[in-house]
Amino acid sequence: NGVWNVVKPAAKIGETPYNSLSEAFAAVTDDAQTVVILQDVTENLTASLRGNITTENGAKVTINLTNSDWVACPYTFVLGENVTLNVNYGLFYHAGGSQINGTVVTSAYYQRYAGTKLTINEPGSMTVTSETCIIRYMDGDANAGIYINGDNNDETIGLKLAVAYFYQGMINAKDANIQAGTYWQTNETDGQGSANLVLDNSKLVVSVYD
Secondary structure, three states: OOOOOOOOOOEEEOOEEEOOHHHHHHOOOOOOOEEEEOOOEEEEEOOOOOEEEEEOOOOOEEEEEOOOOOEEEOOOEEEOOOEEEEEOOOEEEOOOOEEEOOEEEEOOEEEEOOOOEEEEEOOOEEEEEEEEEEEEOOOOOOOOEEEEEOOOOOOOOOEEEEEEEEOOEEEEEEOOEEEEEEEEEOOOOOOOOOEEEEEEOOEEEEEEEO
């Protein structure tokens, strides 16, 4: 009488199962594909982000990007509510239309190029812990930038930054709160226009403002 050990896959794309998140992420070749994570999992990866990353049956997921350099994000992604993404070095974001509905914690963040847009939706959040958050070289696109849609709760921080340098583009918060250790915003830098801050029923709390 043999004993059968049934190994539940970690994730699936369509009906194709994958035993690890690294295998699933490597199989994503299109922004419209969805990686469904099927169970509680914590995994260390050296990868970028692409497609929809979501969970099933309330699975709690922690993804640690252990890259020793910037994680380039040239593709659109959607991070699901139950997904926490920890980035060892920093995110270099240069895609359009990505959304964070889960939690992102990164040492640094750099957003560049026209057409780039990152939206943080409640209950999602992004924290830049120790280095700078830079938005620059937007090629005159005043609407490129970071958008935060909050829950109108003073206790909820949608975007938390150690040091913020906004050269061009848009920071747009609706019913949300932004917190920064140092905040620096420029007018007409690099010949590409100035940075825009829009607070719609929102707050920016700063220790040092320049």
